[in-house]
Amino acid sequence: MIRPHDSAIVRTLGHIVIPIAQLFGIYVLVFGQHGPGGGFVGGVIIAASMILAILIFGIDSPDSVLARKILHGDGLGLLIFAGVGGLCLIGGGQFLNYSYLQIPSLDEASQHYVGILLTQIGVAVDVAVTGVSIAVSLSFDENEIPNDEVSNV
Amino acid sequence: MIIELPLLILLVVTAGGAIMVKDLISAVFILGSYSFVLALVWASLGAVDVAFVEAVVGAGLATVFFLLTLFGTTEKDTHIRRPPVPWSALLGLPVLGLLLLYGAGDLPAFGDITSAASIYISPEYLENSVEQTRTPNVVTSVLMDYRSFDTFIETIVIFTAGIACALILRKGGS
Structure with a gap:
């Protein structure tokens, strides 16, 4: 288990850097269709900001509550990606053929645009959750009982 | 083009250093700098997306994962003894390298518009992406x-x- 860092400089800088990193990750994710970046890189940046929060404040701190909550979202990104494909199937086309997304008042090219954006969000969620999950797995100490199990007893 | 030669030399130096160094934490950081230099090479070749991924994953996330793993074990590479290099490797690897260099002579030049990769399906993507998907x-x-x-x-x-x-x-x- 990772202990919280006790340096005031690191903690103060963490409070400044982590929100900026998360904002930049979302920017890279949403702007991926017009510049370099995309779902994978955006997800990795968001994951890195959460891992930074865990490393600085510890996993049990209120400052890393987002990183703790996101661990429950394993597979959510995959569901978003497959859900977009399923919507195309429901619309009467092939799996992941965004021409059949059936969004009202949008032409075919805009449907492709929305489809790309939604699947990118799916990839980003999947990568972010997996990154935080692997970091937590790597720092897992089997001699230490997690808080959830203590409260269940 | 002039910037690529120092970058490639740095690549070889950092890759060799990551293998040679005994302190494993230093090896992890040298590996991170290797990824950063590689990202610069991708960027100078015009592959900005690949450079972005290399910089974020190679120099960022992978370094953190390696460090977290090292903190679960020991930092010094004390038990691993490297055996002397067998003569078959000393003989075979240069031959393999020469064969690869010989084969590299037939590769198309960088950015060649008549190469197979540029004429098959890439033009269709490049021409139709904005029209079909509104994605520049x-x-x-x-x-x-x-x-x-x-x-x-x-x-x-x-x-x-x-x-x-x-x-x-x-x-x-x-």
Whole structure:
């Protein structure tokens, strides 16, 4: 288990850097269709900001509550990606053929645009959750009982 | 072109250093700098998306994962003794390198518009991406639209990696 860092400089800088990193990750994710970046890189940046929060404040701190909550979202990104494909199937086309997304008042090219954006969000969620999950797995100490199990007893 | 030669020399130096150094934490950081130099090479070749991924994953996330792993074990490479290099490797590897260099002579020049990769299907993506998907970044439209099946399976691979790590490493208190 990772202990919280006790340096005031690191903690103060963490409070400044982590929100900026998360904002930049979302920017890279949403702007991926017009510049370099995309779902994978955006997800990795968001994951890195959460891992930074865990490393600085510890996993049990209120400052890393987002990183703790996101661990429950394993597979959510995959569901978003497959859900977009399923919507195309429901619309009467092939799996992941965004021409059949059936969004009202949008032409075919805009449907492709929305489809790309939604699947990118799916990839980003999947990568972010997996990154935080692997970091937590790597720092897992089997001699230490997690808080959830203590409260269940 | 003039900037690539120092970058390539730096690549070889950092790659060799990561193998040679005994202190494993230093090796991890040298590996991170290797990824950063590689990202600069991609950027100078015009592959900005690849450079972005290399910088974020190679120099950022992978370094953190390596460090977290090292903190679970020991930092010094004390038990691993490297045996002397066998003469077959000393003889075979230069021959293999010469063969690869010989084969590299037949590769198309960088940015050659008559090469096989540039004439088969790439022009169709480049010409139709904005019209068909409203996406100026062709890399994104190829990854997420024209080849979204590949990306879907890649996402499954990442998901599987996370699940496998959790299953192996997060064993409850014994």
